[in-house]
Every structure is written in structure tokens, then in C-alpha cells.
Amino acid sequence: MSGSLPMEDPLVRMYRELKRALAKDQSQVKWAMVIDQAKCIGCHACAVACASENRLGPGVVYRPVMEEETGTYPNVGRRFLPRPCMQCENPPCVSVCPVTATWKNAQGVTVIDYTRCIGCRYCLAACPYGARCSDFGGFYTSRTPQEPGLIQGRYAARAYEQQNAPEYAKSWGQRGKGSPVGNARKCHFCLHRLEVGQLPSCVTSCVGRATYFGDRTDPGSLVSELMGSPRAHTLKAELGTRPNVHYLA
């Protein structure tokens, strides 16, 4: 009979754990993510939600979803690999930055100071996961028609795009020539959402409930539980970067 009862949505549990984590001393919290590839359906909702949440400009993506086809016909398989920043314990991108514009914060998230970054793109070359992007500026709406009579033309569309997201819980003004244009950018586990008690947008938008997030120092958390699974692994473990994003194969 218990098998027929509805299970608790993982989101409800993760929100409960998030509340618990935020009540702790923040230096004791270490954020981690687990992605179940068996549950990912490749809908790209997380990638789009991330782009929307962080108002990512053209050519900037924090969480692309890669597709992998295996085998030969008729014995073929297909799986998906969402790739946020791995928030490595030993991040190669941090040590190469010449102006200390990037570092790991107390919760283990690698962050960027947009006001200090010189845009040399050394960190992009150093990341073995290709998880950093450079913002070269521009708008998606540059070629949107703007004709008399159009209710939603370029200007109306751009009004949305011109607002920078409050990344790192700071106001970045209007998108134009100023930062983060010209800077390196990356996934930051939606720190601005965590600060107000919300899970990262990729987690809440995942229709297959394939992305889990929480405090890995909390032994009762869902991520701690899943990280102990024999299916758990990390990408390019041989490099010694010790990612905090784990995959369930």
C-alpha cells in the first residue's frame, strides 16, 4: 500500500534542506550538485531557465546540455549531460587569474569579481570543462524588426534584455558597455537566489527532477545521500580538480 502513496517531490525535500543549511554558520556550508543522467530527458529547460535567470547575452551559456549517442544501429543509446560549472575543490581557473578576480567563496562556489576582471580569458583556457564564457556584448534582439504598427518590436524586446541580472547579489545596471560585458562569466549556483532561500533555477526548472542541490556537509541531505551512490562519478576525475558536481551514470 505504501508503494501506491505519492512520494515527496525531491524539490520539497531540497527546499527543507536549504532552509536548514541557511540557518547554519555559512562557513560550514558546502554546496554541491548531483545530476542523474538516467532521469535527464534532454529538454534543455535548465539551460533556458539559467539563461533567463541570469539574463545571459548572446554566446554566453552557463549550463549547456550535451547529447551523447553511443553504439551502432540497431544497438544504440542516447544520453544527456548537463554541464554547469563543476565548482572544483582545486579549480585550475582560479590560480591562473593574474589579478585575483576569481576565487572560491566560503561555501565552495567559484565566483568572479566583475569589477576586477580584465577580460584576458586565461581562465577560459584553463578550465578543463569549458565552463567559463566570455561576454562579448551584444543583444539577441539586434535584428528584431522594428516597424510602425508592431506592438512588440526591437525596443520593447530589448527593454527586457537590457536589464542585467543581479548576479552575486549585486546590481549591474543596464547591459551595454559596462561589466559583465568584456568579462569572464560562469555558473555560480545562483548565489543570489540561495541568499533569499531559493534553489538554483536549473534545479527548480528540471522537469525530470534530475538535478539535485544541497549542502554536502549535511549527512542527511539528498545530495550527500546521492553522492554516496555507486553510480556517482565526476567528470575528468583524473585531473585532480575534485568537482562538486557529481553525476549518476
Next chain:
Amino acid sequence: MNTSVSKPSLLYLSLIGLAALAYAVVDAFIHRAGGTNLGSYVPWGMGVVMYLLFVGFSAGGLLISALTQVFGFKDLKPLGGLATYAALVAEVCAGIAIASDLGRFERMFNFVFSPSLTSPMFWMFLFFTSVLIVSFLKAWAFAKMDDAVVSFWSWVSIPVGLCFYFTNGFFFSVLTGHGLWSGPVIPVMFVTAALLCGGALVCALAWWSKADRIAVTRLSRVVFWLMVLFASLEGLWLWIGWQGGRAETVAALKNLASGPGAWTFWGLHVVLGLAVPLLLLPQAKDNPGLAAWACLLILIGFAGARWAFVVPAQSVAMLPGLEKAWQHPRLMLTYLPSLAEWSLAAGVSGLALFGFVMGPKVFPSLYGSGPQTHQAS
């Protein structure tokens, strides 16, 4: 030594280059890196290629200092002033190329205010600045004809220069995500490449400014052996990458050898910049003109070598399928420079040419009437 140079056609050519540079700089101010065709998966292109090329050209001062001070090649002393001047011009060109490549160049002061000692780029900046200052002081001493001060700064320039050219290679060798760049051969190869390029530039300029024939041919012999050493190291680098069999490295090597830009490696670098000079230089013992032309080919060929080093290594995705996951021109593995980037390349080349054409007229003391020249003559 005859320092009178009348090359109006080269001067006009350099002025066209300066116009291109003006366009590139204005574009960089308006669009920043947005005017380039770079992307997040190919973050370095023409700007880095030109930087590395001109950094190599600037090593002539180090080479001549080392040869005269350490190895006792006294007959190369007449080339000291010229080599120092060439190093200064090349360093300025390299600096412009890399500064305009930065997304936020106005924050370069952060190299000083918030440095990171763990970053090879910081050390590169430090030694770049040091070489620039030492070269300037050395050129000043040459102009003042103060042999003791010239000797002092020549000695100082040797360790500083070696550190600088080493850090340029070290900069790439720590990037373990790129199999083609990482490894201990790279820094050694960079030092050798720099000495080769610097020597070839001084040799070509010396013949062009009608300097001491003996010094030119003597230097060309050094250039020849440096080229043999560089070719060996480059062969070793490619062989290790291929033999290692790491999938990403082999894919990058295949792109280097047969990709869209393979002609720069085979045509420009291997044939024009290595094979032809290797054939010409042994025959130039009594022919400084032939030696200078061979050195000019080395310099042109190195543009191809630098392209082949920088671009193909970035043609392989860090994770399979990454370039197809989110489609945008800035998220591709292919790269062709934009008009602004070509203008930058033409511009810094034009600036260098302008400097080399005007050098004998504006700084005659560096081109031959310095203290060491008198001693040699």
C-alpha cells in the same frame, strides 16, 4: 657603417599599417573584444598570435647581450645598439597587440593593485615590464656611448630576458586541459624560438642598415644553429603529443596538420620559415645579403608557426559535443579573424616597420656610432 636609409616605399607601406592600427585601436575602444571573431571555446586568436610573434622578435637584444657578454663574440658588439632598439620596437608592438585583445584593458592597473603570484600571466607581465625597462636603459646607455653602463645593463638583461621568454612558454604549459600546450618542452621551445626570431630580426635589420658584414654573417651562423635546435624541439613536441595518444591532443595535432589552417604550418612555417632558410644559411658564409633574406623568411614563417601553435590547440572541445549543445557563433571551435583583427595584425606589423625604417634616422647612435661599434671598428 652606413646608416643612411632611403626606403620611401617601405615608409609608405608602414604608414598604411599605421592607418590599419588606428582602425583596430578605435574598434577595440568601441567594441572591446566584441569586434573580434573570438569565442568562449576559442578565446585566443590573432591578438595572442601577434603578441607571441613580436615577443619573439624582441629577443634579439638578449641574444646579442648573451653572445657578447657570456660567450665572448666580440665581433657582434657593433650590433648591440641595433638589437636593443629592435627589442624595444618589438616589445611595444607586442604590448599593443595583447592590450587590445583584453576585454577590459582599462583595468590593466589590476596587475599592480591586485596581483596573483600563482598566475603565470602575472609573471609574464612582470618580466615583460622588466625587459621593457632594461631595454630602454640599455638603449639610453648606447645613445650616451657609455660602455660601462651598456655592459652593466647587458648583463642584467640576460637573466631578465630568459625569465621573460620562459614565462611565455610556462604560461601555456600549465594549461593541462589543452594537451597540445601542456608539457615541459614548451617553455624551453619558447626560449629557443625567441632567440631564433630575435637573432633573425637583428641579422636582417643589420644587413638592411648596411652594418658590419662580418657581424651579419657571424650572427647568421648562430641563427642557423638556433634554428636546428628549435626544429629539433618542435619535432620533439609534436612527436610526444602524437606518441602519447591522448585523444584531444591527437585531434588537435590532426587539425594542425590537415585542418583549415594547415597551410600556415606547412607552407609558411615548415617550408618558407624552416626548410628554405636551412638550405640558404649554410651558403651565406660570405654573403650577408643572402643571410638576411633567409632570416626574413624565418620571421615571416614564424607568423605561421605562432598561428599553428595558438589556434589548432583550441579546435578540440573540452567535453565531447560541447560546441553543439548551445549554438552561437561565439560558441564554436572554428576561428577566422575579423576585419578588426586583421587590421591589428597589419597595424602592429606596420608600426614595427615604421620603427625599423625610421630608426637609423631618428636614433643613429643606436645604429652604429655607439661605443662598442668604435671598438669593433
